[in-house]
Amino acid sequence: MSDEKTDSSRVANLPLETKSQEKAREEKLPCVTNGQLKLYDPKANNVERFIKLLSQRINRPLASSMVACVHCGMCADSCHYALAKPDDPTMTPAYKADQIRRIFKRHMDWTGRIVPWWVHARSLASDEDLNRLKNTVFGMCSQCRRCTLNCPMGVDTAALIRLTRGILTELGIVPEGVFNVSRDQWETGNQMAVTEEDYLETLEWMKEETQEELGISEIDIPMDKKDCDFMYTINPREIKFDPRSIANAAKIFHFAGENWTMPKWGWDQTNFGLYSGDDKLGAYVARNLYESAKKLRAKRIVISECGHGYRSTRWEGYNWAEYDQTIPTESVVITLIRYIKEGRITVDPALNPEPVTFHDSCNIARSGDLIEEPRWILRQACSDFREMHPNRTENFCCTGGSGLLSMAEYRPLRMEVAQIKADQLKATGAKIVCTICHNCVDGLNDLVRHYKLEMKVVQILDLVANALIVPKKK
Ligand code: SF4
Ligand code: SF4
Numbered sequence: 001m002s003d004e005k006t007d008s009s010r011v012a013n014l015p016l017e018t019k020s021q022e023k024a025r026e027e028k029l030p031c032v033t034n035g036q037l038k039l040y041d042p043k044a045n046n047v048e049r050f051i052k053l054l055s056q057r058i059n060r061p062l063a064s065s066m067v068a069c070v071h072c073g074m075c076a077d078s079c080h081y082a083l084a085k086p087d088d089p090t091m092t093p094a095y096k097a098d099q100i101r102r103i104f105k106r107h108m109d110w111t112g113r114i115v116p117w118w119v120h121a122r123s124l125a126s127d128e129d130l131n132r133l134k135n136t137v138f139g140m141c142s143q144c145r146r147c148t149l150n151c152p153m154g155v156d157t158a159a160l161i162r163l164t165r166g167i168l169t170e171l172g173i174v175p176e177g178v179f180n181v182s183r184d185q186w187e188t189g190n191q192m193a194v195t196e197e198d199y200l201e202t203l204e205w206m207k208e209e210t211q212e213e214l215g216i217s218e219i220d221i222p223m224d225k226k227d228c229d230f231m232y233t234i235n236p237r238e239i240k241f242d243p244r245s246i247a248n249a250a251k252i253f254h255f256a257g258e259n260w261t262m263p264k265w266g267w268d269q270t271n272f273g274l275y276s277g278d279d280k281l282g283a284y285v286a287r288n289l290y291e292s293a294k295k296l297r298a299k300r301i302v303i304s305e306c307g308h309g310y311r312s313t314r315w316e317g318y319n320w321a322e323y324d325q326t327i328p329t330e331s332v333v334i335t336l337i338r339y340i341k342e343g344r345i346t347v348d349p350a351l352n353p354e355p356v357t358f359h360d361s362c363n364i365a366r367s368g369d370l371i372e373e374p375r376w377i378l379r380q381a382c383s384d385f386r387e388m389h390p391n392r393t394e395n396f397c398c399t400g401g402s403g404l405l406s407m408a409e410y411r412p413l414r415m416e417v418a419q420i421k422a423d424q425l426k427a428t429g430a431k432i433v434c435t436i437c438h439n440c441v442d443g444l445n446d447l448v449r450h451y452k453l454e455m456k457v458v459q460i461l462d463l464v465a466n467a468l469i470v471p472k473k474k
Contacts (some may be wrong), residue, residue: 263296
């Protein structure tokens with residue numbers, strides 16, 4: 001497909017340079033910040049650096065996704081971008097992957113080197129091309145992997161998108177939001193730059209509120225306690241915007257008679273490295289968390305409700321950090337199932353009478369392993385649970401995945417393609433949509449407001465805490 005077609009898409013028409021890039025060029029800023037994160041260096045030969053990094057990072061699975069596509073077009077029916085904009089071929093997964101594939105073919109594949117015109121191989125000409133590539137891989141894909149699962153050739157388009165994002169991050173050619181969040185996570189250890197003071201104060205506040213609400217002074221949010229049954233790790237959004245989720249967890253853990261703790265450092269289970277493709281950031285964040293659990297001699301790591309945090313902490317982090325992680329990890333969803341099955345807590349579905357549907361987070365259902373588990377809890381804790389369609393591994397993305405919520409410039413397109421998700425939600429007739437991901441909560445809330453849906457977005461901890469039968473005081 002031609003570049004003219006790229007230019008016809010709204011995203012590709014965005015300004016090519018971000019403010020940081022402009023500033024770096026005008027003020028001749030140094031090209032490295034906080035030792036790791038790179039600022040754009042306009043004087044460098046970025047095209048050459050890109051090609052070099054691409055050749056260094058290609059491995060066998062990525063190479064097979066580069067060469068296996070037969071352009072059958074089946075993936076177009078999987079992608080919410082392509083489904084919402086059927087007349088725009090630049091929205092199809094194959095087109096997006098072709099933008100990196102053609103560079104790979106031109107420089108690393110023998111056919112592309114000898115007869116480039118035959119296999120549509122093409123190199124990059126300038127930083128402008130790199131910026132165009134940035135708008136494609138950051139602005140037109142939420143790395144949901146729905147196309148990956150539906151490709152007959154096993155092409156992992158999302159992995160190619162992440163590879164490209166990672167190389168562009170290395171060159172400092174990234175959206176402003178990606179740069180800022182990555183910098184915060186490098187500098188403060190958490191992606192919302194929560195200070196230790198704010199963290200501890202919020203937890204103290206939640207502890208006092210829960211004690212007051214239930215009239216039980218023993219309810220605690222223990223800090224840095226050694227030899228506990230588990231160390232509880234959270235998403236910084238819980239501290240900044242939704243501390244009730246921690247209070248709900250503390251309440252449930254108390255009634256389950258749990259011996260738990262939270263760590264003072266290494267508590268952020270989210271990991272922007274997964275989104276930006278920066279494996280070094282991924283390794284740094286994961287290592288913080290694993291080391292913290294080791295130091296506290298925790299028997300287990302429990303991960304609060306977050307899709308990409310769960311995927312990063314449970315599946316990807318060991319590899320990025322090359323860490324010999326021996327402490328078991330689990331989602332809080334599994335912890336809750338254990339409590340209910342062992343009779344450590346009791347829930348009454350009548351306390352959640354409104355119709356509830358469930359949104360599978362891409363990073364948990366498609367790229368993880370929890371599909372029936374949240375549904376089991378919903379059937380215990382709600383009296384009217386109904387599926388949305390399609391569901392489980394075929395569910396559509398909340399549209400805010402892959403860090404898109406931090407990239408304001410791509411919001412108009414994101415809201416446009418969210419029509420697919422809005423229709424899916426509406427068809428359930430549910431008043432509540434539950435998800436086990438904080439990122440999905442924000443993505444769904446955004447589209448619920450945009451499409452004026454009468455729906456409330458909640459998480460499993462909210463519903464279980466609401467359905468909890470509080471034992472009578474002896
Ligand atoms: S479904 Fe797979 S093989 Fe077919 S066009 Fe899409 S990526 Fe290529
Ligand atoms: S990963 Fe998801 S958003 Fe990206 S191209 Fe595939 S289906 Fe579309």
